Amino acid sequence: MFCLFTLLFPVSAAGILCANIFARLISGIYNYILNCRFVFHSGAKAQTALQYLGLAIAILLLNSVILQFYHEWLHIPVYAAKIATELSLFVISFLVQKKLIFRLKGQKKGVLHLPA
Numbered sequence: 001m002f003c004l005f006t007l008l009f010p011v012s013a014a015g016i017l018c019a020n021i022f023a024r025l026i027s028g029i030y031n032y033i034l035n036c037r038f039v040f041h042s043g044a045k046a047q048t049a050l051q052y053l054g055l056a057i058a059i060l061l062l063n064s065v066i067l068q069f070y071h072e073w074l075h076i077p078v079y080a081a082k083i084a085t086e087l088s089l090f091v092i093s094f095l096v097q098k099k100l101i102f103r104l105k106g107q108k109k110g111v112l113h114l115p116a
Contacts, residue, residue, distance in 0.1 A: 001026050001027055002020060002023040006019045013072060016068070016071065020060075020067060021064070028052075028056040032049065032056075035052075035097060035102065036048070036102075039097075040102035048101050051101045055096055055101065062089060063085055063086070063089055066085045066088060067081055067085045
C-alpha cells in the first residue's frame with residue numbers, strides 16, 4: 001500500500017507522510033481483523049478495537065518520525081527506509097498486542113515479559 005500511495009503523492013516529506021498515513025490506515029483495519037481471528041484467536045470487541053486504535057496511532061506517529069529520520073537525515077532511499085522502519089516497530093507492536101490488547105484470560109493486565 002505504501003508503494004502504491006507513493007506513486008500517487010509527490011516525492012517530498014509531505015507526500016511520504018501522506019502515503020504512510022493512508023497505507024497505515026488501510027493496513028491497520030486489515031491487521032486488526034486478521035489478528036483477532038487468526039493470530040490471537042479473539043473476537044473483535046469494542047475494548048480491543050479501541051486499544052488497537054491507540055496502539056495504531058502511537059505506531060503511526062513513531063513510524064512517521066523514524067521513516068523521515070531514515071529518509072531525510074540518513075539519506076536512505078524511501079522504500080528501504082520504510083522496510084527498516086517497519087522491522088524496527090514490528091516486535092514492539094506484537095508484544096503490546098499479545099501482552100496488553102489480546103492477552104489470554106487469567107494473564108495479568110499490563111505485565112510485559114520480554115523473551116530472553
